[in-house]
Amino acid sequence: MTPPPHDGPPRHHPAGASLLRRTAVGAGWMVAWRAFTRVLGLASTLVLARALVPADFGLLAMATGFAAAVEALSQVGLQDALVRHPDGERLRDTGFTLQLARGLATGLAVALAAPAAAWWFAEPRLLPVLLILAAGALAAGAENIGIVAFRRDLRFDRQFALLSAPRLLQLAVTVPLALALHSYWALLAGIVAARLARTAMTWLVHPYRPRLSLAGWRELAGFSLWTWAGSLAGLVWDRCDPFVLGPRFGAARLGLYVQAQELAALPATELVLPAVEALFAGLASSSRAGGSPARLAPAVALALTMAILPLAIAISCAAGDVVAVLLGPHWAAAAGLVAILAWQGAFAPFGFVVGVTLLAGGLARRNFVANAAASAIRLAALIAAVALTRRLDLIAWTTVGCVAAEAAVFLALLPGGAGWLRETAGGFARAAAAAAVTVAALAALGLAWRPPPAASFSALAHGLLVGIVTLVVYAAALLAAWFAAGRPDGPERRLSGLVAARLRVRRRTPPSRSQFTDTGLVGRRRT
Numbered sequence: 001m002t003p004p005p006h007d008g009p010p011r012h013h014p015a016g017a018s019l020l021r022r023t024a025v026g027a028g029w030m031v032a033w034r035a036f037t038r039v040l041g042l043a044s045t046l047v048l049a050r051a052l053v054p055a056d057f058g059l060l061a062m063a064t065g066f067a068a069a070v071e072a073l074s075q076v077g078l079q080d081a082l083v084r085h086p087d088g089e090r091l092r093d094t095g096f097t098l099q100l101a102r103g104l105a106t107g108l109a110v111a112l113a114a115p116a117a118a119w120w121f122a123e124p125r126l127l128p129v130l131l132i133l134a135a136g137a138l139a140a141g142a143e144n145i146g147i148v149a150f151r152r153d154l155r156f157d158r159q160f161a162l163l164s165a166p167r168l169l170q171l172a173v174t175v176p177l178a179l180a181l182h183s184y185w186a187l188l189a190g191i192v193a194a195r196l197a198r199t200a201m202t203w204l205v206h207p208y209r210p211r212l213s214l215a216g217w218r219e220l221a222g223f224s225l226w227t228w229a230g231s232l233a234g235l236v237w238d239r240c241d242p243f244v245l246g247p248r249f250g251a252a253r254l255g256l257y258v259q260a261q262e263l264a265a266l267p268a269t270e271l272v273l274p275a276v277e278a279l280f281a282g283l284a285s286s287s288r289a290g291g292s293p294a295r296l297a298p299a300v301a302l303a304l305t306m307a308i309l310p311l312a313i314a315i316s317c318a319a320g321d322v323v324a325v326l327l328g329p330h331w332a333a334a335a336g337l338v339a340i341l342a343w344q345g346a347f348a349p350f351g352f353v354v355g356v357t358l359l360a361g362g363l364a365r366r367n368f369v370a371n372a373a374a375s376a377i378r379l380a381a382l383i384a385a386v387a388l389t390r391r392l393d394l395i396a397w398t399t400v401g402c403v404a405a406e407a408a409v410f411l412a413l414l415p416g417g418a419g420w421l422r423e424t425a426g427g428f429a430r431a432a433a434a435a436a437v438t439v440a441a442l443a444a445l446g447l448a449w450r451p452p453p454a455a456s457f458s459a460l461a462h463g464l465l466v467g468i469v470t471l472v473v474y475a476a477a478l479l480a481a482w483f484a485a486g487r488p489d490g491p492e493r494r495l496s497g498l499v500a501a502r503l504r505v506r507r508r509t510p511p512s513r514s515q516f517t518d519t520g521l522v523g524r525r526r527t
Contacts, residue, residue, distance in 0.1 A: 445469065
């Protein structure tokens with residue numbers, strides 16, 4: 001994704017151009033990280049979905065959901081505060097001390113609450129699982145706070161390395177154990193190994209050695225307090241499914257729903273999340289320099305929406321193929337859920353982008369209000385849906401509606417959001433029109449929502465065909481709508497400028513590295 005024009009220094013200003021390039025490069029590193037981890041994840045899924053049963057995944061969803069709920073009680077956003085604070089380096093010792101105390105408190109709370117969790121879910125196997133996760137929380141609290149510098153300085157290449165090694169270790173631990181044990185203990189062992197490895201690596205990759213101190217706690221308290229409140233509200237959004245669905249449907253059906261949700265959310269988790277992580281650091285730098293991050297949010301959300309819509313369409317229309325290839329035949333019941341939940345991708349960028357924009361601009365309180373309102377809507381809707389029906393497909397449609405409501409809530413609380421949204425309304429209309437044309441074309445060709453073939457190879461071939469047709473039709477429809485609108489400024493113009501620049505480069509002698517710098521080839525990408 002090419003970022004929208006920077007709202008701080010003028011385009012010719014070296015500092016502004018440098019910040020924009022560094023943010024774009026950072027986003028590239030985080031997208032690369034997600035691509036890397038997804039390749040590993042798909043490889044492990046091909047094995048784990050066949051070595052384990054849905055009840056194993058459901059049990060881990062209960063355990064990790066409960067542990068995350070307890071952890072969020074002390075999630076005060078220390079690292080985000082250090083990234084944004086103008087004098088963040090001076091406050092690192094205080095941040096480390098608070099982080100360590102938080103890890104100790106979280107581990108103790110999870111351990112003490114484990115019996116109650118096992119009773120709530122009527123699942124006695126949760127007790128030892130939660131005790132092990134409590135030990136992992138202690139390890140997380142001992143991370144070296146110095147790694148915050150990687151985000152603060154937009155050094156996402158180092159962040160990539162820090163994230164990659166523990167993920168590789170998790171795969172190396174989980175897959176052999178799953179094949180040997182055919183038990184959920186393999187999943188748990190991989191989680192713990194990755195957490196311990198990450199903690200150890202933070203001390204290896206950064207030379208900073210923190211000391212215990214609370215000298216700067218007041219300076220972190222204001223931002224961190226509202227970030228903490230926002231994280232609690234966000235936790236309800238992210239983790240309420242196991243708490244509401246688990247007691248009613250049991251571990252097996254919960255595992256089916258959780259895996260369907262993971263597959264359906266691939267466009268958001270693989271493109272939107274890594275992009276906004278880099279975006280937060282870039283917008284925080286802009287805010288420290290006196291810029292206004294809020295004006296960028298609708299344009300960034302538009303670019304991300306245009307990017308993930310065809311992926312969401314392809315996953316929905318080829319849901320049966322996706323499930324057959326990645327999970328195997330005994331997960332066939334998840335296909336209908338994937339087809340529904342994939343439509344979250346049409347609305348997901350709004351909440352992600354506006355949320356990090358509010359935090360980067362120092363509007364943590366407003367971010368909390370948005371999270372609290374959206375989470376209340378989702379929790380109430382989910383409880384009502386579970387009370388009225390035992391059908392997971394209707395609950396999935398409820399989830400999609402809640403994501404749309406979340407987008408509206410966040411946009412309503414964005415400073416000047418109505419004005420910025422009007423500027424990009426045409427782009428969203430073009431994306432929606434292109435999506436409608438694409439779905440109609442797939443349905444007319446008989447490619448949409450077909451029952452999965454019995455053979456995995458046939459499912460893979462059909463899924464690839466759906467993906468190719470989706471991308472081609474969507475791109476053609478989007479460009480046609482853009483030309484019909486008079487080629488206005490937007491992501492389509494930036495994409496066409498990038499392609500034109502690449503074609504011009506191919507026609508002439510490849511320039512030297514200095515020529516790229518002097519002629520500002522990156523600048524043409526932003527035209």
